Amino acid sequence: MLASALGRIAGAVGGALFPPLCPACRAETAEAHTLCPACWRDTQFVAGAVCDCCGRPAPGLPTTEPGFRCDECLRHPPGWDRARGVLVYGGTGRRLVLGLKHGDRLDMVPMLGRWAARAGAELIASADLAVPVPLHWTRRLGRRFNQSAEIARAALAAAGRPEIHAPDLLRRARRTASQDGRDRDGRAGNVAGAITMAPDMAGRVAGRRVLLVDDVMTTGATLSAAAAVLRGAGASGVDAIVIALVPAPRDDYLRAGLRSEHTPRESEA
């Protein structure tokens, strides 16, 4: 009680002393938790019709059609039903994801959560449980937080459904190596078997529609591995929300690695 009151006072004082900073580039902004004008211009939101399965833009469609699958999803069917992403990976989207993943930048979470709640409104509304993609505990120690769990918490709060958050449902049973430099099959093999159900949690999943939350989707290998575990436990459906979608997970991009403009590590996390 006292601690939270002190926290509020400190926050108010801090807000008066230090101007709010842009979550992407740390330039001063007029309002907290919003991008500066330069970063806005460099941000590509996913807009218009999308593939109902992977959430990538489907420019040939007038509107998003339930059940529509793009060529990529037909060639490599993902393990989930529907996914939605907020941003196209690149420019500001890339800076935000890298800052969150490797820069300990919790300050951007309220903004990203708000955006995820908007992009994934339909998926959140139909979910019984929302499950962040887990980090191995050794990585969480190093990073202090699981970025996907923080995004899930903020998005569910913004959507008015905080009660469906189930951050301890899935686990990383082993620490996976970086996805950098791996092609599609390499990525799938790298995460195979790494994600498991936490003990005694399987009963919570049977017959439920589960929403996975992650920071970025490249080939979707990690999300597919998580979806397979959930389906194995009887989930009636699996959807996914991510902050950034890599537009074309071509093998040359995949091999280029994390810092390239096109390819983040998917689940080194």
Ligand SMILES: [Zn+2]
């Ligand atoms: Zn900025």
Ligand SMILES: [Zn+2]
């Ligand atoms: Zn697709």
